[in-house]
Amino acid sequence: MxxxxxxxxxxxxxxxxxxxxxxxxxxxxxxxxxxxxxxxxxxxxxxxxxxxxxxxxxxxxxxxxxxxxxxxxxxPEIKDITFSLDKIRELKCFDERIVKKLVGKQELLNINEIVILYALSLARKERETFFYHLKFDLTLEHFKDFSFHQAKMALISKKHEGFIIFFDESLLLSDLDVDVQIYDLTTLEQEVISIIKQASYKN
Amino acid sequence: MENLKIAGYGKASGGNFEKVVITGYGSVSGDIITKEFSGSGNAKVFGAIATGSLHYVGEVDVDSYIRANSIDITGQLRMNGDLLASIVNITGGITSQGNYKGKSLMVTGTTQFLGDVSCDTFKVSGNTKISGELCAEFVMIKSVSSKLNEIHAHQVEIKKQSISFKKANIYAEEIECTDIVAECLTCKKLCATNVKLAKTCVIDYLEYSGKLEMENGATVKEIVKL
Missing domain, CATH: 1.10.1660.10 (Multidrug-efflux Transporter Regulator; Chain: A; Domain 2)
Known part of the structure; x- marks a missing residue:
């Protein structure tokens, strides 16, 4: 000091x-x-x-x-920056299995892609078993230009199937058998930005 | 977009308006978003105001924050929230429970902020009370009785308001600046590059690194030259 x-x-x-x-x-x-x-x-x-x-x-x-x-x-506007996968791994707040499944051969990620990795890593930490029977065909590419404003991510499980959906307003559910866990992506985006900022101050 | 006009005595709900004109006594419940807010008399807003300009003669009471490009009030502005406005000119007084952030705040009359003030130019003539930090490029206070917590600035000028025969006391807990010219200042800790103090100043601790000019009679308990 x-x-x-x-x-x-x-x-x-x-x-x-x-x-x-x-x-x-x-x-x-x-x-x-x-x-x-x-x-x-x-x-x-x-x-x-x-x-x-x-x-x-x-x-x-x-x-x-x-x-x-x-x-x-x-x-710089955080939206204009790309981050290398190595740097992201250094932040130590991502589940390696999620990273391996979604990132593929990509070396650089934008903030949207990082938020999705973060949200899924968090979800996996909280609901490990949900991911055993997950049907998730999306790739990170789908989220490159996704707007997180009022966006949410929901984990939906019914019987032995699990789905993840992304939506931006309210989710109406009628089937009471469905177990839903919702993550607010706007909040998670802010969380990730603050983690990245803290890390970049140190570098 | 509609205009909101209250003339005489009236009440209305907030909303989005092209212009808001309150003449007489008008109260609005809810937030107001408009390009122009003007009028004379007494305007009470139970909510926040977001406007391009706020020009009023009389009293304006706002329950929440104000966001504006320019504010020009002859009278009183009282508010509970923050004031975010580029240019603020007030003849009368301003009382805020929150902070001010903008470019220029010029007040003739009473100035009171419970929070912090951050701007390029802070120029007030009248009694001033700022409980938080005053951070500005240029600070000019002409007053008889003022109480400030911390002043952080490039240039500071503190003077007795010439309209009063009373002994002036302008108190600041801490001042840190590049240049200061002061009279009637009582300050616990003053750190600056160049300092000019009139005989009416009482400073507990003075730290400077450039030039120090002190009139005979100025009281400084401890001086440190860096």
Whole structure:
């Protein structure tokens, strides 16, 4: 950890610059960690995150990048990024059997595909037996342009058959024998984005 | 799209409108989405407002948040939620239980936020109370009695409001900025690059790295030059 005072000294930036970048979203608010010290409260930063971030901002500013451009470089739209399978595996929140079944020879995945892998991995963790008799013919390709807005995933099991369906509004069921478990994909998408962001801050 | 017009005394439900005009005393139950919200008198909204512009003479009470491009009010704006507006000009006063985020907040009158304020320009003449963090590029406060928690800015200017003969006291718990020029400031911890203090300032702890100018009579209990 590095104190705010030491950070300014080390990077030769002013309070004004630091807070301007915070307001403009170039430095995430959650990086400002307040801690009690003998003289009251002081702000600290994770040195491994803040120093490279400030160096990056300064170098982009030197190259005449506008604030908007810098913002895009530092926080690219997650939808525009593809992730290598190796990087995804490093996140350690995916079921390897799901990954092997769905990914095939693909090396790069977009966020939609990752959300589906995540949702199915979560479902498998919670309902292992359901996957024993699952009929699932979809491939990740089907989800490349899928919109997760208000989308849900349902695991439906009846007798000895299991189905997974994806839908975006309400699911009406009339057959009481059907056992349904619903996953909110909008929430899971946010969860995955936050996991990826946390991991990318560290890299 | 329809307009919502209340003239005299009236009540209406919220919704999507082209324009909302409330003249007299009008209350609206529910959220309002509109391009223009205007009028004079007293407007009460039991819900949130999302509008392009909000121009009003009189009192505006909002139960929830306001999202707007520009706000121009002569009178009072009271709200329970956050204020998200690019340009805000108020002559009268503003009281919010939430936060403000935008580009410019200029108030002549009372300014009160229970949460944080984040903008490029914060310029107020009048008594100010901000319980959260005030983070701005430029902060100018002219006041007789104000209480602020944390000010984080590039440039800070604090002055006594000239209309009053009373002794002014502008209190801030902590100020961190590049440049500060202050009078009548009482502050626990002031950290800046360049500091200029009038004789009426009382600072517990001052830390600076550039230039320090202090009038005779200014009280600083502890000074640290970095």
């Amino acid at each position: 590095i104190s705010k005072k030491d950070l300014l000294k080390k990077t030769h930036i002013s309070y004004g610059q630091l807070y301007r970048w915070k307001r403009e979203g170039l430095i995430p608010e959650e990086w400002f960690i307040k801690q009690s010290v003998t003289t009251g409260q002081e702000t600290f930063f994770d040195e491994d995150l803040i120093i490279p971030r400030i160096e990056k901002i300064l170098s982009l500013k030197e190259s005449d990048y506008s604030i908007e451009k810098i913002k895009n470089v530092l926080n």
